[in-house]
């Protein structure tokens with residue numbers, strides 16, 4: 001069965017890095033909703049023998065400060081509603097922040113399935129953040145390094161029950 005995965009989380013945690021790794025060059029823009037048109041990227045992901053649609057909330061980086069909170073919420077809700085499963089990404093080096101908690105709240109209310117990804121997980125500097133991610137109460141964190149391509153096997157295993 002085919003499914004749609006949305007990668008959500010605050011700016012700079014590594015969403016687009018993972019998106020690019022999963023999609024490579026097979027990229028398209030989501031263009032069915034005015035206002036968020038350029039801000040969601042959709043691509044055809046490959047992870048071993050899995051094929052699925054992946055959505056990146058790409059429009060967060062260029063938001064002005066005063067519009068950031070509302071923009072993040074709107075974009076994230078849009079992506080969550082399109083998705084069968086949400087990959088909620090945090091930065092394991094930073095640990096949880098109040099903004100992460102805001103995202104977790106949106107997901108608890110709206111998402112069909114939630115997976116937690118503790119990204120930037122390479123090296124011992126991420127150990128504490130990975131453990132801290134359990135506090136979200138959203139299940140076992142998947143330790144990833146999107147940049148180095150680590151943890152993809154665990155992501156695969158976590159996705160299997162959803163397929």
Ligand code: GDP
Pocket residue numbers: 009010011012013014015016017018061119120121122144145146147148
């Ligand atoms: P986004 O705003 O959530 O889409 O985050 P980006 O994918 O643009 O990444 C933000 C920054 O984090 C960039 O400088 C990336 O190179 C870096 N980054 C992404 N993944 C990793 C990772 O696994 N480890 C480390 N150390 N840095 C990462």
Ligand code: MG
Pocket residue numbers: 015016017057058061
């Ligand atoms: Mg991005």
